[in-house]
Amino acid sequence: MLNYSTSEENYIKAIFHLQRQDGTVTTNELANELKTKPASVTDMMKKLKVKKLLNYQPYQGFRLTNEGNKVALGIIRRHRLWEYFLAEKLKFSWDEVHEVAEDLEHVSNKKLIDKLDEFLGFPRTDPHGDPIPDANGRIEMSKKICLTEMELNTIAIVSSVSDQSSEILELLEHKKIAIGTKLEVKKKFDFDNSMEVKIGRQPAFTISNQLAENIFVLSN
Amino acid sequence: MLNYSTSEENYIKAIFHLQRQDGTVTTNELANELKTKPASVTDMMKKLKVKKLLNYQPYQGFRLTNEGNKVALGIIRRHRLWEYFLAEKLKFSWDEVHEVAEDLEHVSNKKLIDKLDEFLGFPRTDPHGDPIPDANGRIEMSKKICLTEMELNTIAIVSSVSDQSSEILELLEHKKIAIGTKLEVKKKFDFDNSMEVKIGRQPAFTISNQLAENIFVLSN
DNA sequence: AAATAATTTTAGACAAAACTAAAAAAATAA
């Protein structure tokens, strides 16, 4: 596996995440995600195409090639292992780990990452509940759904949270919701799309639609 | 404290180490140390002078300012803490840690480093025996001397090793010499400058001049 | 279908960090 610059890696990772949602990624989307300008994106897309990491025809949007996806999974593996390390070993809080991991992920020494993985006990998910690819780039693609799509009176486990701000963390901590919490949706209100949920035998409480949209669960 | 590029940091750290030995550092010396060209060094010296990290007049050599020294100690703190982490927690061997720390040292997040320090139990020295600056940039400047300068029949503790190759590591392991080992020089031979040393009550054994020159001890 | 708007690409410029080759200054030898 070749080595890529910090800038190239940031583009590759962003494309990987965006194409999960959209299939093919557009110039403006990516520029917006990376807080850069469309012209810069086009420049980089040409470079990544030459390196065979990207399928790209002018004006047609882009997708990573198989090789590009492999590279992306390597970066995501590093990012999430460092996030786990920061939260678990250095006692960083949930909303602080992403920013630091954004830098650490670019130190790409295979032995370092594999030994870190071992030291951490081969964790399966990062502090936000997202799965960590293994040393071969394999990742558990669990069919997680948004809390808003859950059927009434079924129990599901909170698996991840898409917003990673300190504001959502404050709210989740107050409501005692964390990765792994078992939730049951008791009611949905059409007026504001709020819902009432229960944790175990405790009394039901209300969750706003904004919050529910950022909570993802594993239904079985 | 401002932020500096990876390249700037590598120059700052190299100047710091070279001026420890020489007082003032020359263009060729630094180019040689960083495996770059003299012209590149001159360019960077101008930049560091503008940033007030360096005292530099054309053709006169250079020294770090107080501010420059502070920045250097920050980089060295990061480098040595990561080296300790790699050796102690990830079980890297002695000769592998430097290369990896060379990259990790440039992730400069104060909170990350201070929490890492705490997680590691505030280690005093890195795996090569070199002192780790504290959060305020203070460093223990122990008056260590080279093994070749030790008086006969006095005992001293091995405090650091200047060469960090796997070859010297192999030899030191074979001779059971490590950081902290108590050594007593019994004889010196003028012919080849080799010496006979003892560890505790074990029989004396021979050390070549090349090896002795790379071993530093703390004499009391 | 033509006009208008939005998106994307190109062209040209710039800053950082490196290099080579030539000029300038300092150190050393004759």
Add this chain to the structure above:
DNA sequence: TTATTTTTTTAGTTTTGTCTAAAATTATTT
């Protein structure tokens, strides 16, 4: 004290990654 050698700096390029402004293409309205 000249002449020669060594060291250092300057001048001019190159590569990477960014930007603005203008042109080209595609999408949306009227």
